[in-house]
Amino acid sequence: MSHAVVSGPKAAPPSPGPRRSLNSRSLPRWAPLGFAAVSVLLGVGISLAAGWESRVQWGLVSALLFVLVSYVVTSAVENRRQATDRLATSLVWVCFILAVIPLLSLIWVTVSRGVKALDGYFLTHSMAGVPGFEAGGGVYHAIVGTLEQVGLATLVSVPVGLLTAVYLVEYGKGALAKAVTFFVDVMTGIPSIVAGLFLLSIMLMFDLQPSGLMGALALAILMIPVVVRSTEEMLKLVPNELREASLALGVPKWRTIVKVVIPTALGGITTGVMLAIARIAGETAPIMLLVFGTQLINANPFDGAQSSLPFYIWEQYRVGSEASYDRAWAAALVLIAFVMILNLVARGIARWKAPQTGR
């Protein structure tokens, strides 16, 4: 304890008064809350006084004040090191709140504006014969398109992704496996519009017509690496003892993989696939290039233009009237609900089916 006596005055030179050696002065635990309250009040006060209209500014000023107030008060009451610590803590909190604000705002705006046009009629009718500037019409054709394109993309990418992951985990050694690993990683970063352009150049080359299938193939390119990555990680979690037990019984390796390894990891694989579906369901760019969009219901993904939810939102946004904005928000609400439900269910499965040996 004696070092506290020595370091006390050194660490806090501005307080020459008699210092207790054991407990240097410290702020109460609720101090950060107090700082927050004071700085928000001050921030709102200053903003009102300056006549700023934007809430963004109010928030920024309050956040800045919060950081300042807690640093100054702490360095006055405690010492410099504690103040720096407090500064870091408050900055980290500010960062987190800064990230949550857009998410909350986005969900709030989507829900509050989306419910305006969202009803049973909207969900069950297409835009056939509805002028873009007027109210009415619906999103049914886009929902059909999205489901079919995403379904086709899943049909293509899941087998390829699954087998590639099996290759990497169970067989892969040497240069080929390394190359595949690297390019799968790089492939996760391909912009969706580039995947769309790739299929567009194939279409131009072989003189193909736009259809849901083309969009689905572009989506599959975006989906494969995600499926490979998540499946790979799940397969790695399967305990080696299971494989060895099966092999020791004389079961061929391929049957071991199909009957033991994959079923053990199935929960995680399902989660990965669902998250991948959630990701590609919101892709607009490839659909714009390859499926073209239509106002009519086209349930055949192999022939002719289709629509899709994200493309529908883009279309309605471009029309630029109040009614079309309402439709765009309503479709956004449908899309966001679809994606979020997929996410929640996927993570539910992940938790429910988590391997006991998991990290």
Next chain:
Amino acid sequence: MASTTPTDLTPPPTGPALDGGKSTGRLGDKIFIGLSRGSGILVLLIMASIAAFLTYRAVLGISKDEGNFLTTFDWNPAGDPPVFGIAVLLFGTVVSSIIAMVIAVPIAVGIALFISHYAPRRLAAPLAYVVDLLAAVPSIIYGIWGALFLVPYLEGLNLWLDQFFAWTYVFEKTEVGVARSLFTVGILLAIMILPIVTSVSREVFLQVPRMNEEAALALGATRWEVIRMSVLPFGRSGVISASMLGLGRALGETMAVATVLSPSFLISLHLLNPGGGTFAQNIAAKFDEADQLGRDALIASGLVLFILTLLVNGAARLIIARRKEYSGANA
């Protein structure tokens, strides 16, 4: 390798035909190996053919370009003579992505630290999930949110920046108009790349050896000093590659930029002025009216974008490969 294959456990064959493939198990194995290796090779083939097809169409397009593809400030492939160039697009793409990085990386590191070291333990997992939800929102929804909600709200911020920071030149607003500028695009992109940068950084921070942190704590370090002395040095390379993954996303973002930006073919460092363009945005905006040559020209610009993201992502992966565990693919 051979010792782990099941065939070694079957009774030793009498003849020299060790891998003769007589039993169904072996045949099944061969088929299965063939299938799985085939899918691996298919992935490589897809990458190779993306490069090949894009290059082929791009060469067709560029060969008809009467301007300089790299330096022309115009995009008019339907004109006579056809003239188009990527200078403005390259500038806009790089600048908006840099703005996004400058905003997003410090905040993402802060959030990652918050989740790994500051948040109450019971809250950490749900909070991480909330940040991951940001990644689940489709980009077109970010786009309309940005265009119809964020842009009006940023008006005030822009005026304020112009008022007090006009001397920095970049924040001088010389044109009147709504905030459909590269700066707004940068802010929106920052929000969109936060989740991936956060989740990769968080994974790295969680892998700091517990002993290092405890040693620092035992020496009387405050929490911030623990982070500065043991967590940040350990996580530096992870944060760098996380940022580059984020950069890769920002470079290729299409719909959010296409909805927010009001494009123009000008290069201006006045970031608050509406105008500019990015590769992906230009493709989305010009595709509808493009004829055959127009499409080839757009594919050529897409090829440049592809190479750009390939370089950035490849570099990020090479940095991260030194520590295999951190893969951002699930972010």
